[in-house]
Amino acid sequence: MGRELFIEIGTEEIPAEFLPKTLKDMDELIRREFTANRIPFEGVRTLATPRRLVVHVTGVAEKQEEQIIEKLGPAKRVSFDEKGNPTKAALGFAKGMGLDIGELYTIVTYMG
Numbered sequence: 001m002g003r004e005l006f007i008e009i010g011t012e013e014i015p016a017e018f019l020p021k022t023l024k025d026m027d028e029l030i031r032r033e034f035t036a037n038r039i040p041f042e043g044v045r046t047l048a049t050p051r052r053l054v055v056h057v058t059g060v061a062e063k064q065e066e067q068i069i070e071k072l073g074p075a076k077r078v079s080f081d082e083k084g085n086p087t088k089a090a091l092g093f094a095k096g097m098g099l100d101i102g103e104l105y106t107i108v109t110y111m112g
Contacts, residue, residue: 002042002059009053019048030055038065071097076106 014022023046030044034057042059073079079090086094086101094101
């Protein structure tokens with residue numbers, strides 16, 4: 001079961017004719033940002049008066065959906081010397097990824 005998010009923004013007087021577009025824009029913005037940041041939700045409701053803007057999001061997940069990102073590093077032939085020891089290329093890649101050298105692994109890729 002998700003949580004609720006309720007945002008209320010107090011404003012200066014907004015002309016009434018701007019409110020329908022504002023409601024549509026807020027709805028689209030919230031949906032786009034939640035989706036882009038992998039945060040599941042059930043629904044979005046937007047409300048407005050000339051002095052208040054409100055967004056109510058229901059069924060908000062407590063955490064982002066998991067994401068696996070695979071980064072290709074330098075080729076194995078330049079990452080390890082003839083004795084199997086890591087080179088500066090492998091060490092630099094591991095450091096740049098915030099990993100210990102032992103956490104790296106090799107994969108076979110096909111470049112057709």
